[in-house]
Amino acid sequence: MMKHARRLALGVAVLLVAAGCSDVNDVAAPTFDAPEGALFSAEAEPQVLASSVYSEVWDGIRGLDSERCDKVGEGPRGPEGWMHWIFATKGASTDASLTLGGTGSGTYEPGEPLEANTWHFYTPFFELDGLTAEIHLNGAPGTGGGLVLSDYCPGGKTLDVTKTADTKFTREHKWDIDKKVETDKGFTIGEDKTPKIWLYTDGSGDETATWKVDVTYEGYEDRDFVIFGDITIKNISTDAAPKSVTSIVDDIGIPGYGNVLVSCTDGADNAFTNANLPRDIAQGETWNCTYRVEITDGDAKKGDQGTNVVKVRVAGETDPYVDTDPWMFDAPTTEINKTVQVTDHSDLFGDKLLGSVTAPNKRTFTYDRDFAWADYGADECGSYQYDNTAKIVETGQEADATLKVNVQCFIDETAYAKGMVPPALQVDSFCEAGFSQWGWTNKIAAGSYSWPMWAGAGQCDTSRGERVGKVDVTYATGSFSAIITLEPGYTLLEEHVYAGSTQFPQVQQGRRRVNTVAPGQYYIEGNLSGDIWVIVHGVVGFPDPNFGPAL
Incomplete structure (x- = not known):
């Protein structure tokens, strides 16, 4: 158990006469031995305020958890022990006194800071169990928290030991992702059912494809659990001689993790660990220590909790100095992929x-x-x-x-116009003229004509080909036009027209001109007149008949 001195330790405030009633003549002042150099003595005989207009009794609870021996040396707090009382707020009161009873005794006047808006009292330490306190004010108080024991120390201790226990752990979130594409018509291909779109020239296959990406949460994994904190050890002894600290044992409260390494620095910033003890600590010296315990995966989980206990032993003393701090793995401190x-x-x-x-x-x-x-x-x-x-x-x-x-x-195919006699004057095939290319040349007079367009009619045989459209020819002296119109489903990819006075177009070959039926050499003569010859050529495209999904 934690050490507490059970004797009365003198504080810094001025001790007043103990009073349980308003008649101070009937109350004797408590007597005790004031240590050398104390800032108060038993010779003063102040009284409970005769003009008190307000009093309040301490509830016996507020401040019981405010033991702060680490504050020794701050202001009037001496190593002999003290109680620091606060009343908030002064309001209109101009003076005050504090009377202790039960395990305590004495009436005390305010201490510094007197100019503050709260009343401060410093008294010796008394046993808390059974202690009573009552404040008397000369004047009305202000609004505030009333009477509270702000901090105290039993005194008579060699060390003041405090600790903290903090936790942290990492949470890694898990995810899954899936993706697919779907089409309006739902065609697929292959064993893996890959979606497929068939786009037809007539637009009948036009459709929309939709992609979906599904991201789903698959839970989390908690890991890297750590308990860590600080330990402060201060020599608050009244003995000027250094004390020998023989051990610092820190237990986080998890089986298998009892031998915690504690790293410290002394008052001169020298580093050491609890494995390097015993070690002297001078009067008034403070050791600042830290610890960190990494918990093996599987030994801890969210929601686990416990109490961290540190025990510091001093040579020649039976009981250790103890402090505790609860811990809990309540929430992750680091979240990955949240x-x-x-x-x-x-x-x-x-x-x-x-x-x-x-x-x-x-x-x-x-x-x-x-x-x-x-x-x-x-x-x-x-x-x-x-x-x-x-x-x-x-x-x-x-x-x-x-x-x-x-x-x-589209499948490309050559097409030529073939006129009829009449009304055409004459129709001759390329084959008859000795050309390897099939097709026809048509002789006409001025007028209008409509001829079928034949595709794929090899060897100048229309029974081998297919009628894919027509051409409308209009001829008058000085003017000529040829307009090709195809059946639905066919596309005119190229067109070439010859209109001239010779049966076939002619090209220069050396010193002479020769006949040709190559479409790229076709031309229309200027100033046409009389009977003329006409060749109409086109490259016709038609949809691939083998296109589409297998039925």
């Missing part, structure tokens, strides 16, 4: 921050994109794969989703 950031990297959207999630919540991030054949067109038809990765930045966890997009292509 709030996490979620990012997204994709071929379609680039890098973006989706947002954050804070434990214990979960969150779903959703975004979408419309896909249309027109966004790609014939020039960018084909197959595409769009990969997408979502990531929890703090943990590095990732989730992937893949979307495949097929864009229908």
Whole structure:
């Protein structure tokens, strides 16, 4: 148990005559031996205030926990022990006295600071159990907390020992992340059911894809439990000779952790530990010590609590000096990944921050994109794969989703116009003229004509080809036009027209001009007149008939 002297120790206040009634002539002053150099004596005979207009009795509770032997030497607090009483507030009172009874005795006048707005009294120490106190005021008090025992020390002790016990632990939050992409039509491909979009040239496959990133909270793990604190040891003995501290034993209250290392510095800042004892501590010297105990994972959890006890022994004394402080692992001091950031990297959207999630919540991030054949067109038809990765930045966890997009292509085919006789004057095939390329040249007079466009008619045989549209030709002296119109589902990718006086276009070859049917060499002569020859060529695209999901 903690040491407490049971004798009366003289404080710094002036001792007044003990009084249990207003007739001070009937009360004898208490007698005691004042130590050499004490600031009060038993010779003074002050009285309970005869003009007292207010009194208040101490409740016997307030201040019982205010033992502060570490304050020895502060102001009138001597090593013999003391009681420091406070009454708040003075109000209109101009004088006061404090009378102790029960285990205590004496009437005491106020001590410094007299100019404060509260009354201060310093008395010797008396046994707390059974002690009574009553204050008398000359004048009305102000509002405040009343009479309280502010601090005290029993005196007669060699050491004053105080300690603190603090805790800390780390909580790491756990997360999971998942990602998927879904389409309106729900087509998939492969064993892994990868979503796939089929974009048709007519727009019938246009649809929206939606990505979802689910971040879920998976609980937490507590670790790195630590109990730590300070221990202060002060020599408050009245004996000028140094004292030998033989042991400092700190017990945190968890089995298996009794041999706690305590690190100290003495009054000259010399460092040592409780493994380096015994060691002398001079009168008035203070040792400032610290300790830290790391608890093995599994030996502690949130909510665990206990009492940390330190015992300091002095050579020649039977009982140790003890102080305690309760501890509890009530809340984590460090939280890892309590709030996490979620990012997204994709071929379609680039890098973006989706947002954050804070434990214990979960969150779903959703975004979408419309896909249309027109966004790609014939020039960018084909197959595409769009990969997408979502990531929890703090943990590095990732989730992937893949979307495949097929864009229908046109199949290119050569097409030529073939006139009919009549109304055309003459229609000759390239094949008959000895060219390897198939097609037709048409001789016409001034007028308007409408001819079918044939695609894929190899060897100049229309039964091998397909009629894909028509061309409307209008010719008059000095003017010429040819307008191609295709059947639905076909696209005109290129067109070339020849109109001239010779059966075929002609190009310079050395010193002579020769006939050609190469579409890139076609031209329209200026100042057309009379009968002319016309060749109309186009490159026609039509949707790939094999495009689409397998049925």
